[in-house]
Amino acid sequence: MKQYPDLAYEHFYIDDMCRRMVRYPKEMDVVVTTNMFGDILSDEAAELVGGLVSPRVPASEDRLLTLKPVHGSAPKYAKKNLINPTAMILSVKMMLDHFGW
Numbered sequence: 001m002k003q004y005p006d007l008a009y010e011h012f013y014i015d016d017m018c019r020r021m022v023r024y025p026k027e028m029d030v031v032v033t034t035n036m037f038g039d040i041l042s043d044e045a046a047e048l049v050g051g052l053v054s055p056r057v058p059a060s061e062d063r064l065l066t067l068k069p070v071h072g073s074a075p076k077y078a079k080k081n082l083i084n085p086t087a088m089i090l091s092v093k094m095m096l097d098h099f100g101w
Contacts, residue, residue, distance in 0.1 A: 018044055065098065067091040 012020065014037045021028060021044055031041060069087030077083045 014040060017041065021045060022048065065095075067095045067098075 014033075017031070017033075017037075018041065021041065025048065031038075033041060068091050074083050
């Protein structure tokens with residue numbers, strides 16, 4: 001990239017990136033991707049650290065902070081006592097920590 005000559009980067013196809021996340025997780029520093037591939041990679045990363053009960057913080061171009069469970073809020077399961085709420089609770093905790101509460 002001409003604007004940032006000191007920045008090193010590599011390009012990977014999504015299947016190879018998934019493989020690298022499993023095989024060489026310590027090599028991952030910052031991953032920049034599209035929404036669809038980001039969803040795939042965040043689900044995989046969540047599974048690597050304990051499953052879909054993990055919170056995540058997707059970044060956005062306008063620096064909007066969005067804290068949410070990897071699996072989403074799963075509204076179709078509301079009031080059915082089927083979903084583990086841990087990821088939602090951890091997401092709220094991350095938000096409160098972010099605001100210093």
